[in-house]
Amino acid sequence: MKIFVNDKELEVSGKRILIEELREAGYNIPSMCYAAGAEHHPSCMVCMVRNEANDQMIPSCATFPTEGMRIDTESEDVTALRRMAVELLLSDHHARCGGCEGKEKCKLRELSVQLKAKWTRYGALTPVGEKVQEHVTGHLYYEPAKCIRCGLCVYNSKDGFTFQGRGFNMQVVIPEPSKPHVEECLAELCPTGALFIKKKESREE
Numbered sequence: 001m002k003i004f005v006n007d008k009e010l011e012v013s014g015k016r017i018l019i020e021e022l023r024e025a026g027y028n029i030p031s032m033c034y035a036a037g038a039e040h041h042p043s044c045m046v047c048m049v050r051n052e053a054n055d056q057m058i059p060s061c062a063t064f065p066t067e068g069m070r071i072d073t074e075s076e077d078v079t080a081l082r083r084m085a086v087e088l089l090l091s092d093h094h095a096r097c098g099g100c101e102g103k104e105k106c107k108l109r110e111l112s113v114q115l116k117a118k119w120t121r122y123g124a125l126t127p128v129g130e131k132v133q134e135h136v137t138g139h140l141y142y143e144p145a146k147c148i149r150c151g152l153c154v155y156n157s158k159d160g161f162t163f164q165g166r167g168f169n170m171q172v173v174i175p176e177p178s179k180p181h182v183e184e185c186l187a188e189l190c191p192t193g194a195l196f197i198k199k200k201e202s203r204e205e
């Protein structure tokens with residue numbers, strides 16, 4: 001099947017979601033709640049592209065290509081929408097990047113710089129001061145104030161991770177993972193510093 005991306009023709013199978021086709025073709029499509037090969041439920045709207053054939057913005061992680069699509073991945077409108085999505089995530093975020101132990105893997109930090117997002121565009125929508133770092137088990141830590149509630153850890157855990165609470169107070173409840181490598185996989189999947197493995201030297205005894 002043929003689609004057009006930024007006015008260039010692209011041959012796609014039609015069997016994979018747009019974000020996968022676009023990334024494979026070399027287009028830079030950001031995402032927060034999508035991770036290749038993992039179960040996900042679209043929620044962040046960071047992966048938006050425009051279908052110029054009907055002038056609609058669509059989440060590329062939740063849309064299959066269709067014949068004749070004309071996808072725009074890079075216009076100012078598309079970038080502005082992605083920036084707004086990131087700014088909404090930041091509005092409820094306890095940003096202390098300097099001392100954040102998950103900063104090396106944090107896509108939120110990377111994207112906020114890339115998209116020139118303002119950290120305070122929507123103000124602090126909720127008090128987050130009480131949500132402190134929790135030692136889950138072994139080397140795994142969870143920091144609710146840095147959780148964007150994307151659900152990647154919940155939908156991909158075989159160990160019964162669940163959400164508790166609603167809206168801005170929602171957070172992940174984490175039972176003890178069964179195996180150390182599960183901890184590492186889930187921490188790696190988390191797109192922020194909310195779920196992370198503490199380095200040996202900084203771990204409390």
Ligand code: SF4
Pocket residue numbers: 093094095096097098100101102103104106107108109146192193194
């Ligand atoms: S989770 Fe990411 S954005 Fe948040 S404080 Fe840590 S590095 Fe910064």
Ligand code: SF4
Pocket residue numbers: 146147148149150151152153154172189190191192194195
């Ligand atoms: S801990 Fe990470 S992966 Fe899990 S819901 Fe929060 S941000 Fe998403």
Ligand code: FES
Pocket residue numbers: 030031032033034042043044045046047048059060061062
């Ligand atoms: S990455 Fe597509 S909605 Fe989050």
